Amino acid sequence: MKVTQQQFDKMSKKASKSTNSVKNLVGAFLIGGAICTIGQALLNFYLSVGMRQDQASTLTSVTLIFLSALLTGLNVYDNIARYGGAGTLVPITGFSNAIVSPALEFKSEGYVLGLGAKMFVIAGPVLVYGITASVLYGIIYYIIHSVVK
Amino acid sequence: MNKSGGTLILNTPPSIAGYASVVGKKEGEGPLAPYFDIACSDTTFGEKSWEKAESRMQKDAVNKALDKAGLSPSNIDYIFAGDLLNQCIGSSFGLRDLEIPFVGLFGACSTMTETLCIGSVFIESGAAQHCVCVTSSHFCSAERQFRFPLEYGGQRAPTSQWTVTGSGSVVLSASGNGPYINAVSIGKIQDLGITDMNNMGAAMAPAAASTLSQFFKDTGTQPSQFDAIITGDLGQVGSDLLIQLMANEGYDIGNNHNDCGLMIFDRKQSDVNAGGSGCGCSASVLCSYLLRKIMDRQYNNVLFMATGALMSPTSSQQGESIPGIAHLVQIKNDLTGGII
Numbered sequence: 001m002k003v004t005q006q007q008f009d010k011m012s013k014k015a016s017k018s019t020n021s022v023k024n025l026v027g028a029f030l031i032g033g034a035i036c037t038i039g040q041a042l043l044n045f046y047l048s049v050g051m052r053q054d055q056a057s058t059l060t061s062v063t064l065i066f067l068s069a070l071l072t073g074l075n076v077y078d079n080i081a082r083y084g085g086a087g088t089l090v091p092i093t094g095f096s097n098a099i100v101s102p103a104l105e106f107k108s109e110g111y112v113l114g115l116g117a118k119m120f121v122i123a124g125p126v127l128v129y130g131i132t133a134s135v136l137y138g139i140i141y142y143i144i145h146s147v148v149k
Numbered sequence: 150m151n152k153s154g155g156t157l158i159l160n161t162p163p164s165i166a167g168y169a170s171v172v173g174k175k176e177g178e179g180p181l182a183p184y185f186d187i188a189c190s191d192t193t194f195g196e197k198s199w200e201k202a203e204s205r206m207q208k209d210a211v212n213k214a215l216d217k218a219g220l221s222p223s224n225i226d227y228i229f230a231g232d233l234l235n236q237c238i239g240s241s242f243g244l245r246d247l248e249i250p251f252v253g254l255f256g257a258c259s260t261m262t263e264t265l266c267i268g269s270v271f272i273e274s275g276a277a278q279h280c281v282c283v284t285s286s287h288f289c290s291a292e293r294q295f296r297f298p299l300e301y302g303g304q305r306a307p308t309s310q311w312t313v314t315g316s317g318s319v320v321l322s323a324s325g326n327g328p329y330i331n332a333v334s335i336g337k338i339q340d341l342g343i344t345d346m347n348n349m350g351a352a353m354a355p356a357a358a359s360t361l362s363q364f365f366k367d368t369g370t371q372p373s374q375f376d377a378i379i380t381g382d383l384g385q386v387g388s389d390l391l392i393q394l395m396a397n398e399g400y401d402i403g404n405n406h407n408d409c410g411l412m413i414f415d416r417k418q419s420d421v422n423a424g425g426s427g428c429g430c431s432a433s434v435l436c437s438y439l440l441r442k443i444m445d446r447q448y449n450n451v452l453f454m455a456t457g458a459l460m461s462p463t464s465s466q467q468g469e470s471i472p473g474i475a476h477l478v479q480i481k482n483d484l485t486g487g488i489i
Contacts, residue, residue, distance in 0.1 A: 001339065001359055002397050008341040012351040015389045017307040017423075024304065072300050081302025082420070088302050097302045105298035108198045122301065 024085050031080060032087025039064055039091070061092055068093035072100040098122040150273050154367035155360075156334045162484060163272040164325025166279070167218025170436040171206045172429070173288065173314030179414045184437035185315075186213050192289065192314060200234060203287035203316075204243030206429075207232070210318035210436070211244065211283050218279075218320040222247045225320075226277035229264035231255050232285050232428055233312075234294060239285050249281065257457030258353075258382050259336070260284040261317060261432040262476040266333040268321045269478070278323045285316035286427030295346070295462055306347040310384045311421035313413055317432025319440075327482050328443045332368070334477040336360035338459065342470045346460070349471065350387025350410075350423055353456040356473030357383060358394035360454060364477055365400055368488045372402040376448040379439060380475075381431030381455030382410040384424030409434035431455040440480075449482040450489065 003011070042063050046056035071077040077097050081088040088094055099119055106118035120127065151158045169186045177188025187209055194202040194209075207230065215221060228247065231254040232239030240253055256263035264282035271277040291312040292299055321330065339359050343352040357380055365371065372378060372395075383391055388408045395402045409431045410424035435453060442448045454477040460469065479488070 001341075001355060001394070003341070003355070003394060005342045008355065011393060012341075012343060012348070012354075012386070012390060015386050015393075016348055016351060017386075019304075019307060072302075075300060078300050078302045082304060084302070085304045094302065097300070101298040101300035101302075104300055105293055122297070 027083045028085045028087035030087070031084030032091060035064070035088065035091045035093055064092050065096040068096035069100045072097045073104065095123060095126065098126070150270070155337070155363045156332055156367035157270065158332045158368070158488065159269060159273045159330065161273055161323065162329035162331045162481070163269050163280075163321040163323060165319055165328050165330070165440065165480070166220065166322040166325050167214045167216070167320040168436040168440050169210050169213035169217060169318050170433040171210045171213070171316045172433050175288075175419060176313055176315050176413055176433065179419065181413055181434065181438045184441050185433065186437070199287055199290035199293065200238060200242070203232065203234065203239040203285050203290050206287065206314075206316035207240055207243035207283055207285045207318070208247075210285070210316040211247065211281055214281065214283075214318040214320050214436070218322070220279060220320060222249050225249045225279050225281050227252060227268070227271060228281040228283065229254055229268050230283045231260035231264065233257065233291055239287070239290070240283070243285075244283075256455075256474060256476065257459050258286070258426060258428050258431065259455040259457030259474050259476050260428045261381065261435060262453065262455040262478050265319060265321070265330060265478045266335055266476050269330040269333050272321055272323050280321045281318060282321065283316065283318040284428040284432045286312050286314070286429035288312045288314045288427075291427060305422055307422050308345070308350065308386050309347040309422045310349060310382065310410060310424050310426035311414065311419075312427040313382075313425045313430035313433060315427075315429035315433030317429065317434075317436030319436060327484070328440070328480050329482075329484060330478050331481040331484070332364075332479040332488065334360055334364045334367070336363075336475040336477070338472045338474055340470050340472040344465070344468065344470045346465045346471070348386060349382075349426060349458045350384040351390055352458050352460075352471035353383055353473035353475065354387040354390035354394060356475040357387070357391050357454060357456050358398065360475040360477050361391075361402070361452070362395060362398040362400060364452065370488055372400050372405060374450075374489050375405060375452050376450050378402050378406045378452045379434075379454070380406065380408045381457075382424070382426040383408045383456055384410040384426065385416075386423050387456070412438065428455075443480060443482060446482060451480045453478050453480055
């Protein structure tokens, strides 16, 4: 071959269409915004039936997680996510989808090594680094709080 | 046989005695719909797992091709088969009841021509009278092995390709009325440093260019002397790059090149981004549209080259680049006149 790796790198970058950021940003804003609006509506509803703020917040999260799991099972969530992108990934619904979808997929390998083990294949790293980051944040907060006081 | 460089020109070219294609729903609704033997509207093919569905496709493709050739499994000396699943279980489980001496092959998406090359040489050497060459891929079994669960909500890159749910099977015989496998070229592994698993077309294009230009050099031919040059699953990105790389080597293939990945889906309607991919892409297009056009003598002299990306999820996660491979077979209707 007459082409060097560097030349081919340039050629392939030129030939590869890049992601349409404008379309993706608008999709993420609209669909992510819609999910958050549904969350706010749920919160208002739970408050209006006389729940405490903390109870209503928790129940809002639980409801959104349930709806996302249900839509994942009904083969709908991934079709929304195709347009929503980060708008469906970032809210709590994305986390629910990340756990439910491998659970469905790997059920064929059994309930222990399939469903049970593979359930966290996508969400696992989020849990590991999310929990680690929150612990570190807590320690830093504690130190700063002690010094300032 | 005559070996000229990397190309084997066969003295007694095997004849294609039968061929068959089996595809899934999306492929069966695409532009090549009228050409497939079996298009199943149920992507599970009535099976309990995606892996079983893929095995079922291979089995159906082999049985259908044998039917069309008027042969039974006991007439077949060897079956050469492969797929994308770990340890090639699509082939071994699908074909285990056939009682045909079995050779499992892995060439990633180049497996269709890999099996055809080896089958042809077995027949040329006299080791076999009849061989079957078969391969398959299934979108759902490939996704769960290489990417994300089906229901996971994510966006695909514009350079990504859609694994074809399909299988293609060819029966080769030592004697017959054609079309014939006239020459075969086993490709060399090429790696120009592409690491993006979502850009397989770019990773495979150098291998395609290497094998194709090698064939032209070995045989002293030019692209315009062939009715069609069909690659396996380069998609839009890989096809564009192949044309550029070939121009660099001094060959203009712009007029008669097409790619199975661009032929099998209507890319505007079916959300497949850069096109189709997978072993089943080249196999099902060869064993439907392409061989039909050759049988109808619309094409009489065709270069068919399946392309493969030889990576695994492990190598990609470890940051390795993606080595490509491409094997070529020349399919001709008439045996007069050597290569042309």
